[in-house]
Amino acid sequence: MNPYLPREAEIVERIQESDNTFTLHLRLTDDRPYSFEPGQFNMLYLHGSGEVAISIVGEDPAQRLLTHTIRVLGRITRGLAALDVGQCIGLRGPYGRGWPMREAEGHDVVVVTGGLGCAPSVSIIHHILEHRDHYGHLSILQGVKHTDDLIWQAQYDAWAALPYVDVLLAADVADPQWHGHVGLVTALFSQLRLVPDKTIGMLCGPELMMRAAADGLHALGLPPQAIYLSMERNMHCAVGHCGHCQMGAKYVCRDGPVFPWPEVRELLGVRGY
Numbered sequence: 001m002n003p004y005l006p007r008e009a010e011i012v013e014r015i016q017e018s019d020n021t022f023t024l025h026l027r028l029t030d031d032r033p034y035s036f037e038p039g040q041f042n043m044l045y046l047h048g049s050g051e052v053a054i055s056i057v058g059e060d061p062a063q064r065l066l067t068h069t070i071r072v073l074g075r076i077t078r079g080l081a082a083l084d085v086g087q088c089i090g091l092r093g094p095y096g097r098g099w100p101m102r103e104a105e106g107h108d109v110v111v112v113t114g115g116l117g118c119a120p121s122v123s124i125i126h127h128i129l130e131h132r133d134h135y136g137h138l139s140i141l142q143g144v145k146h147t148d149d150l151i152w153q154a155q156y157d158a159w160a161a162l163p164y165v166d167v168l169l170a171a172d173v174a175d176p177q178w179h180g181h182v183g184l185v186t187a188l189f190s191q192l193r194l195v196p197d198k199t200i201g202m203l204c205g206p207e208l209m210m211r212a213a214a215d216g217l218h219a220l221g222l223p224p225q226a227i228y229l230s231m232e233r234n235m236h237c238a239v240g241h242c243g244h245c246q247m248g249a250k251y252v253c254r255d256g257p258v259f260p261w262p263e264v265r266e267l268l269g270v271r272g273y
């Protein structure tokens, strides 16, 4: 089968999450099966323009729905934003190595995200809630530049109400009504109650934030191999052929996007990588 051939996916719902971020619920129009691992991504194809890599937020197998949350950045995401319910795009995937959900079984999990980094982290949270008996305590730390950037507030409130989940929020710049921390997401680490040898850290967001968060979790006692990061690179083929997403000796599309910290530690935030 040609790995570059997209399947057709119809937009069945479109939600405007904020000024520049929207969510698409997509239904594949063929009958072929589809399943994904938390942390994997799809290539979404805007007809006549090209493709973008977008993390899979979730799926509803009963309704054959796939969810993607997208921030408008350039040509293709702007084009995707202009589409409406009933229109079709192309979709190929899922691709990549996802989060270490099997290795994390029996552990507490700390999820640290920045900005739209929350999109790939939602699949972790859904997985843990669906397989409750397999995991310990879940801490969700989300940082945003401005409180207006925080999407899914109702969802965070619902997670925070669960007895085995802590949700800690931070904003660099906050509205007067903001109840969370004002400042960097890493400042929230002082509120964590960690059992370091029983905890896995999962980080996604801007690279500088992930570097600081990995250092911070390590300082709290987590071993480097218990910390995982989801990397982003400009991507084209998504199947390890073209080299666009190369990062040192790794291809983010094939070897990642999720990496154990020791595999990318030296390259994090280094200009040119």
Ligand SMILES: Cc1cc2nc3c(=O)[nH]c(=O)nc-3n(C[C@H](O)[C@H](O)[C@H](O)COP(=O)(O)OP(=O)(O)OC[C@H]3O[C@@H](n4cnc5c(N)ncnc54)[C@H](O)[C@@H]3O)c2cc1C
Pocket (backbone or CB within 6 Å): 041, 051, 052, 053, 054, 055, 056, 069, 070, 071, 072, 073, 074, 075, 076, 077, 078, 116, 119, 120, 231, 232, 233, 234, 235, 257
């Ligand atoms: C594994 C993976 C998962 C992703 N998940 C999501 C997601 O869930 N939601 C979401 O909104 N976005 C996600 N992205 C980012 C998304 O792929 C890019 O924003 C998109 O490709 C931009 O395409 P564009 O044509 O709109 O912008 P372009 O016109 O192609 O780009 C605008 C500018 O951004 C730069 N750029 C584009 N893509 C990237 C990138 N990946 N890394 C660094 N710089 C880039 C370009 O070089 C250019 O300067 C993900 C990327 C990867 C690799």
